[in-house]
Amino acid sequence: MSTLEDVVAANNYFTAELAEKMSSDENIVMSPLSMLTALALVCLAAKGRTENQMKKVLHFESCSDIHSGFKELLSTITESEEYILNIDSTLFVEETFQISEEFINVSKIYYNSKPEIVDFKSNPRGAWEYIVNYLKGKTEGTFQTFPDNSINNDTKLIVINTAYLSANWTQSFPWVKTENESFTLSTNETVYTQLMCVEGSFNIREIKDEMLSIIELPYGKNKNLRMYVILPDTYDGIEKIKQNISYEQLEDWTNPDKMKNLFTEVYLPYFKIDSSYSIKNVLRQMGMTDVFSGTKSNLSEISQDNLHISDIINLVTMEADEDGTEESTNAEDHLGFLALRLPQISFKANHPFIFTIRDMLSKCVLFYGLFQKP
Structure with a gap:
């Protein structure tokens, strides 16, 4: 495989392993790629057993040139006229440490990142405020804050990675069809939420043996970016899916070649998830x-x-509304007169589900999420 393919394979394996170990009763969305990018940045500095452990857990062992691979991948997936994708990794280092000039230069070359010097030791609150303001400026206000309990007087190095996507659906959900409908939680409790609805031709797959269905929701005219919604047949089936997740399963479930293109009535809840997720303990468990x-x-x-x-x-x-991952007023409606046809199948996400977003050119999984309640 090429270096780029090696990095994509490492990312997709890492995604499946994180998904299996994620533990949360809340809605959560993460960007395994932004996490892996940040860890690759740290790997620039690692030596000895630290480096060996990192490469093993992150599936870097077979990569001949990790950092060139990341540079190529990030350049490939972020340079698009159809969507905005920003991935950023920053190391915040206690000011009493002397940082190598060589590391500063190399991290800039491969990851367009420069370490930030902060005073954790004598002013942890001030360091936290500095990081919050840094994030606001770097992400145009998208990320307002992060947990202040992550920082204290003993903090030496905080690694923060951010991911932001703004994209429009290929087939937008007409706002006039959004209605307040029931959503069944995994506890069998019923709540009400806004369910968007669209009718159109979508790639869809039903796997009766595993009691789940998958639909492909593309973005933009080129459809290079696609969301896959993995929906269990029952309201409490999400736990079984989480337990069975593996690299092979995710690749199989979201394989377009195994889907049928059918005229489908799609129901998807409007949702916005602001997720701050620490992976320190998960990485420890992984070795x-x-x-x-x-x-x-x-x-x-x-x-x-x-x-x-x-x-x-x-x-x-992450936000999913009638137009896409972020509110927009210029999405093009591709439905035309398709609404005159009767749907061949209905896909109704009115109970907990999993979703991924993948770049189809590189085959890289960019986002993984779990929607459990409105």
């Missing part, structure tokens, strides 16, 4: 332990001092 240890971490390419990661936080905002 990446030394980089978080004050006595075992070897990040000597950043600093010769005893530097270790205090936390890794992924910030993602």
Whole structure:
């Protein structure tokens, strides 16, 4: 495989492993790619056992040139006229550490990132406020804050990665068809929420043995970006899906070649998820332990001092409305007179479901989410 394909494979394996270990009763969306990009940035500085653990957990062992691969991938997926995708990774380092000039230069070349120096030791609150303001400026106000309990006087290095997507559906959901309808939670409790509705030709698949259905919702005219909604047949089937998730399963479920193009009536809840997710404990469970240890971490390419990661936080905002992932007034309606036809099948996401967003040119999974309640 090429270096780019190696990085994409590493990302998609990492996505499935994170999905399996995610534990939350809330709605959550994460960008495995932005997490992996941030960890690859840290990997620039890792040596010895720290580097070996990271490469094993992140599936970098077979990558001949990790950092060139990430540079190529990020350039490929973020340069589009049909959508806006911003992925950013920043290291916030305690000011008492002397950072290597070589690391600063190399991180800029491959990841367009520069370490930020903050005063965790004597002013943790001020450091938190600095990071919040940095994020606001970097993301045009998309990310307003992150948990202040991630920072204290002992914090040495915080890794924050952000992902933001703005895109319009290929077939927008007519706002006049959005109605207040019932949504059944996994506890069998019924609530009411706004369900959007559209009729059109979509790739769809029903897997009776696994009691789930998958629909493909493309973005833009080129359809290079696509959301896959994985819906269990029953209101409480989400746990079974989560338990069975693997790289092979995700690849199979979202394989367009195994879908049928049918005229479908699609119901999808309007949702907006602001997610702040720490993956420190998950990475420890996966075997990446030394980089978080004050006595075992070897990040000597950043600093010769005893530097270790205090936390890794992924910030993602995801919105699904009638036009797409962010409210827009210029989405083109492609329905025409299709509404005169009777749907061959109905796909109604009125109970918990999983969704992924994938770039079809690189085959890279960009986002993974779990919608459990309105």
